[in-house]
Structure formats: C-alpha cells, structure tokens
Amino acid sequence: xxxALIGYGAMGKLIHRLAEEKGHEIAVVIDDTDAGLxxxxxxxxxxxxxxxxxxxxxEAVRRNVEACVAAGVPLVEGTTGWNDKRTEIEQIVNDGNGxxxxxxxxxxxxxxxxxxxxxxxxxxxxxxxxxxxxxxxxHSRKLDxxxxxxxxxxxxxSKHVEVGEIAATRAGNIPGTxxxxxxxxxxxxxxxxxxRSREGFASGSILAAEWIIGKTGFYEFTDxxxxxxxx
Numbered sequence: 001x002x003x004a005l006i007g008y009g010a011m012g013k014l015i016h017r018l019a020e021e022k023g024h025e026i027a028v029v030i031d032d033t034d035a036g037l038x039x040x041x042x043x044x045x046x047x048x049x050x051x052x053x054x055x056x057x058x059e060a061v062r063r064n065v066e067a068c069v070a071a072g073v074p075l076v077e078g079t080t081g082w083n084d085k086r087t088e089i090e091q092i093v094n095d096g097n098g099x100x101x102x103x104x105x106x107x108x109x110x111x112x113x114x115x116x117x118x119x120x121x122x123x124x125x126x127x128x129x130x131x132x133x134x135x136x137x138x139h140s141r142k143l144d145x146x147x148x149x150x151x152x153x154x155x156x157x158s159k160h161v162e163v164g165e166i167a168a169t170r171a172g173n174i175p176g177t178x179x180x181x182x183x184x185x186x187x188x189x190x191x192x193x194x195x196r197s198r199e200g201f202a203s204g205s206i207l208a209a210e211w212i213i214g215k216t217g218f219y220e221f222t223d224x225x226x227x228x229x230x231x
Contacts, residue, residue: 103221
C-alpha cells in the first residue's frame with residue numbers, strides 16, 4: 001500500500017517504521033507544518049494514496065475526515081476524544097461514500113481483552129452478589145480522561161451488568177493500564193491489561209489500513225477483529 005500518515009509524532013514515526021517493515025510505502029507525511037491546511041488543501045496532498053492513518057488531535061478529526069472523503073482515501077482514525085462528534089463524522093463519511101475505521105484502541109491485545117470481558121461479565125451477571133469496578137491509569141501527558149479504551153470497556157461490560165463510574169488516574173509515566181474487577185463477599189476476580197509499548201497500537205492501525213482497502217462505510221476496529229477471528 002501507499003500510506004499517508006496524518007500526524008508525525010511518536011506514533012506516526014513508529015507506524016512509519018513498522019509499515020515499511022511490512023513492505024508498505026509511506027507516500028505522504030502530514031506533520032505540524034501542515035496544521036493550518038484547510039480540508040480542501042489537505043485533500044490535494046492525499047490524492048493517490050491507498051489509505052491514510054490519523055494520530056493527531058480530536059480538534060483535527062473533522063478536517064481530516066473531510067479531506068480523506070474528498071480525496072477518495074480510506075481513513076484509519078486512531079485519535080480519541082471526538083466521540084461527541086461521532087454522528088456528524090459518520091454522516092460526512094456516508095454522504096461522501098467514504099471509508100472510515102476507528103477504534104478506542106487499535107491494540108490487538110486490548111481488542112481480545114474486550115472479548116474476554118464480554119464473556120466474563122455475562123458469567124457474573126448470573127451472580128448479583130459480585131459488584132463490578134473499572135480502573136484505568138495513564139501517564140500524565142494523556143489528555144482524555146477517562147480514556148476511550150476505558151469507555152469502550154464500560155460499554156462492553158454494561159451489556160450484562162451495572163457499572164459505576166470509571167476510576168481514572170493520570171500521573172508520571174504510568175503505562176496504559178486497564179482493570180476490571182468483580183468483587184464479591186468472599187473473593188475478588190481481577191482482569192487486567194497493561195500496554196508495554198506503542199507497537200501494539202501501531203500494528204493494529206496498519207492491520208486496519210490493510211482491511212479497509214476497497215470498502216466503503218463507517219466501521220469500528222472491532223469489525224476488523226471480528227473478520228480476523230472468524231477466518
């Protein structure tokens with residue numbers, strides 16, 4: 001594939017390396033010097049690539065979506081914090097016959113964690129004496145709180161059992177950590193995911209870019225994982 005990277009911070013540079021290791025070409029890089037581009041100007045830079053991967057800011061998501069739809073380029077959206085604009089983003093994609101895949105977390109491990117939690121919550125729903133809690137921790141540089149991953153975990157678990165507020169911590173250099181506990185009168189079961197590096201997120205975003213080629217529509221990364229797990 002010819003890939004465009006929108007955002008060239010630590011994640012963009014990591015995706016660049018891993019994509020080239022898989023034989024893909026990074027054809028376009030959009031960095032801080034392009035922050036003032038309009039959607040129309042950005043779309044011109046994107047024309048001719050097979051897919052774009054965006055890890056920028058929540059404020060830039062609408063512009064990046066409009067640009068990719070105008071250029072006919074599928075977009076993998078790795079930025080979080082824009083969920084309040086989901087309806088309008090989905091409309092832009094569908095009205096423009098675009099292709100868009102997003103995820104609260106592109107880590108393959110986290111997406112397997114969602115499925116474990118779904119199964120576990122269904123089991124515990126039969127035993128109301130167990131109460132559920134969700135905790136998440138991240139480094140102090142992470143802006144959104146609770147994280148998109150924690151909110152997704154709450155959605156998954158809440159299908160089966162009642163969940164209260166998410167306990168979120170931002171401090172120091174804590175790696176991304178998510179815990180779901182089932183606490184009963186005589187014991188506690190704790191399920192935990194800890195991200196040791198950014199490589200899981202980067203690999204997942206490349207997998208999503210490979211998957212979205214040739215498709216139109218508005219998808220979640222869980223759709224990608226569903227297809228992979230049923231092969």
